[in-house]
Amino acid sequence: MNRTSRLAVLGTALVGLLTPLLLQPAQAAAPSYVALGDSYASGTGTRSYIADGTGCQRSTSAYPSLIAAARGYALNFRACSGATVTDVTNTQLSALTASTSYVSISVGGNDAGFADVLTECAQPWWSSNCDGAINTAQAYITNTLPSRLSTLYAAIRSRAPYARVVVVGYPRIFMGEDCNAFTWFSPAEQTRLNQTADLLNSRLSTAASAAGFSFGNPTSRFIGHAVCDADEWINGLSSPISESYHPKATGHSGGYTPTVSPLLTGATVAVTAAVVAESSASGEEQAALQRQYADADRSIEQESFVAPDLTTPEARRAARRAGVDIDRFLARSRR
Template sequence: MVKIVKRVALGLVVLIVAGVAALIGTVYYQGRQRPSGNPVYVALGSSFAAGLGLEGRAPGSPLACQRSLNGYPQRLARAAGLPLVDMSCSGSTAAQVKEGGQFFQGPQVAAVAPATRYVTLTAGGNDVSYIGDLVGMAYRNRGGLLGLMGKLMHAPHASSERDFKKVEADIRGAIAAARNRAPAARIVVVSYPPALPEHGTCAALGLTADQVALMRPVAETLAGVTRAAAREGGAQVVDMAVIGKGHDACSSEPWVNGAAPRQGAPFHPTLKGTEATARLVARAFGLNPVS
């Protein structure tokens, strides 16, 4: 009996190791693939561009990036009839957009080519743990297994303790790299739409008033350095941080989810949010509006 148990245990260990190895191999293989397609429009950025948690994985995209057919770049490209190379990847930092290193991938900006006419960039939130801290605090508040997971995450820091200067420099660097590769391209930087209301809190957030007060300056400072980097880099801004006011997770028509959404990822854009963003970016580019 003991021998049988040992054999079963060994078999399970072998299966787990083989599964992990296969997963790492898949991530590595997908990460090392060169982007394909006609790069008339190149989308760069993090999960707020990738459409994390929304319906339909973009065909051929790396599994690790969680790139959706309903992220704003995909919706914009379909509506305007633009050939798209979508490099957005959930979890990406602004530094990785410029330098690579995420999931074995090269720089996202390497997809920009002389033929590129439109570039969008949404990044910076992961650099300062903006969304990660919101999720961690909401999980802690819920208790149970999710609460335990939340407690394993680092305690959130005040806005003054986060390296916003580096974020601004990295966004500016990504813009410069795109400009260098495609001098004729129009570059639009899209700020993060607000998850938090201007005052107070609500049940959808799963956060206390003190927690929201701690994180609100993080969102505001991130939006500010994003604007500054775009301005200094000569890019246009679609300022969803301002335009999206009144569409936070506590509103009647949220463009960003709360802590426990029925669709999409916590504290990430809703379908209405990506639709609105796509429409506004199309307008900034002078393209046909997104219906």
């Protein structure tokens, strides 16, 4: 066999070896999932947060991270504690593209003054205007928030035209009893606060439907797991204070994940030990990704509950006006 023939045979053999490799499809990129929203999406209340250089309090125990870990999605975890509709628009929507496959969005509570209303209602009756604060929040939810949600949802659809989008609601926080020392939510106030959560969910659901999005309502999942229930999935008065009145890790694994995952992915995610481990292992990668947005995220004003302080001159004046002996009142509260 001459040299030319040998080269021809060798070339044919190489083609035969390489063809199967060349015909193999390229490994598909993981579906893109962008999690937008506020503290109820970021995971405030779960006690452990990724080190991304911000105050956003993003947690690998939060439902976006758990769902992404279970399904193998490429998560961009933009949700940030304190975010309002304006903050989501200005600092989070840039993460969306035409290749985004999945989006979850939880926002509206801070727009309605969630933290300020709780701060007011936690005061004793003689020191607060809880009904006034609730009335103001409900008026905002009814009259102002819907149009802002509509504009936001339209922007999400414009930036992520092919994504499946789930709007996520809020649980009822209270069960009718205040077991925490140094907060004074009355049963009637707790009922009205829960009704306000229901009202907010109603408006979120309506706006989601109008935009062609799904709505995930966590209310039923959290029944029996409110603040002061025996199996509590929501923090009461806590230290650090920012954890107060936010879902614990169990609230995200047992409440939010089974609410959101079937709507977002088509099947309910089971939060197994392996899923928790996978989610936890993603923390460093997610922190590195979020650091590129840190300057924008630091512009978000962190909203936080403020615990009552009845030792102030203002509190003492309010007690005197109401005919309350504040020292006796505090002594009884400490027992």
